[in-house]
Amino acid sequence: MTDLKQLAQYCLPAASVGAAAGLVAGGLAAFVGQPAGWAVVTGLLGLGVPLALFGSGYAVLVALGKVPAGVFAPAAVYWVIAFPLALLVHAVVMEWVVAGTPGLPAEPWKFLAFRALVSMGFAIGFLWMHEQIGRLWWPRILDRNQYARRTVEQYVHLAAALQARKAATGRGGKKRVA
């Protein structure tokens, strides 16, 4: 049975990658002396929140076993849709801030198609960082989180296979003569 609290906890690494993209822009805005409000709207709200939400969506799919952890193809398919939508939200928010009313960018289909192509790069970077951060986070919560436990088990299985490989080749710490 799906446990929403556990799911939210599991999704933290994915959300943090999306938020990081917005934080970098927002943080630098503050750093170079831009008004804090501008930094928050353009960076964190306009871009960080949509990317964090979509990132969490991907993590939910992993948690529920719909896509395998750490595998590229499903992530690429997911982001080819989600990434353009996140940028569309950003463009609408920007228009709202500048013009006072929300509005779509010019030639919205071209806008979406271009971002869909660029999404491949984002998918690789997202997956890469998701694994790196997740490896630190999931083992800490696995006692009380079924989704983290399942994911860690997948990685333990992979690690066990690697360990068996080392043992089979005698690499596991045995001294050799030069």
Add this chain to the structure above:
Amino acid sequence: MDVTSKTSEVPEEPAAAGATAATEKVWKAGRLEPMPIRKLPDAPPSLHILGPTVFLVALGVGMGESYMWPRLVLVFGPDIRWLFMVGVTLQAFVLLEMARYAMATGESIFFGAARIFKPLMWFFYAAAILIYMWPGHLSAGAAAFEEVTGIPWQVTACVALVFVGVLFSLLSVIYTFLEKLLGLLIGLLVVGTSVIAAMVGSWDDLGRTVSGMFAFGYFPDEAMTSVWFPVVVGSIAFAGPSGMQQMWYTLQLRDSGAGMGAHIPKIRGLRAAGEAESMPSRGFMFDTEDPAELAKWKGWRKWVTFDALLLFWGITMLVTISFTVLAMSAARENPNVASLIEGGDRDAALKAMSDAFASAGSPILGTLFFAFIALIGLNATLGLFDSFSRGQADMTYYFVPGAKRFSMSRLYAGFLWGVILFGILILLFGPADGPAGILDTLAFLSTFAMGAYCVVLLLTNNMLLPKKIRPGPVRNVIIGFGAVFYLGMLFYCLFRFGVAVG
């Protein structure tokens, strides 16, 4: 060349074994010690994205992708990018062929070169020192960091040098940490450039960028001048990993336990040098007559091909496409940027691209561009220092008489601190990029090394490996083309224009 066509029964280490009856199968390759036959480990699943190529991506995505090629696009238009496409695709094949030797033997390509002809290896030994002792990459990153923070670049560069030295010396197992750190930094770089390119670029920019990659044969007259041809040649050499970075990749493959590298111990940091396992005096070979072993070999080839295509080729392409899209936005924002660059303003391209970032909505993004350049500088510094020390330690350990009494870890630390101290001295008291007169020679050596390693690859893979795992004719032709490509352009440049590489 003393290479047997099949394995044979000979005594193993007869002196140590006291001429006992113990024998084992070996593979004789070249003039050095034969390789004992051992089991090939099982290949890991090929779809997981973390592998040793992370190093090559860290080294490969450098100033060529973020600065040199966007600069060419600003001057000659996006159609010039077909040469980048050729350069990076060639490097992907080089990666696969480097991996073939390293994974089949657990030896570095330097060891392979020595098996063919020892002076070949000494050439690479000397070239590495001449090319990589100058802290040029670090200076570029530190200069970008100065744009962001105002901190003088010499201060940042010196602090970074000491930081890298202390970090690598304190680590227990260097590879494991570096893989994680570079993984995170590259992830940030890839995510960041994708987001920025998506904000700044347009469908038309991307269309022109991608179609330019297939504009084979486009070469404007101005590119054939003495001013630009050396720059074009240098940029092609800097498409993907340049200089000796591909050769060092074989050491990272070995340290990550890929293929027969699983039989070789890992290099440890200086603090943990005493715990290091003894290095075997040569690599190992697996039994290519055993179908089960060959099946495992195919698994390893699949694994490394995934790494080469998706991670290396894919990420390099994506980052450079993002930067090219930015360059084209820059040209729109600042239409006279091409004439500025042609007029000799070397910083104009960087500043114009910073303007392009800024045009995405606010000046913060211009700052972000310099932050990316600083990040690329840090990546390159971490990767290059580790790789240089690893490569020199490897060759010293195996081929300098008496060096084996030091452990590999201590030799690694010696080269690491040597290059750091030299770097600090140059940063504080000398020209940061090395004496101008030497730079031309270094650029020449770097491109020459690339042509030379293509020749070495052809020799090692076709003369030292068992027939069943040698490369096919198509791959040999491609690597042979690489040798002609790099060496041909280099010597044409030298004889036609009297300069090495721009």
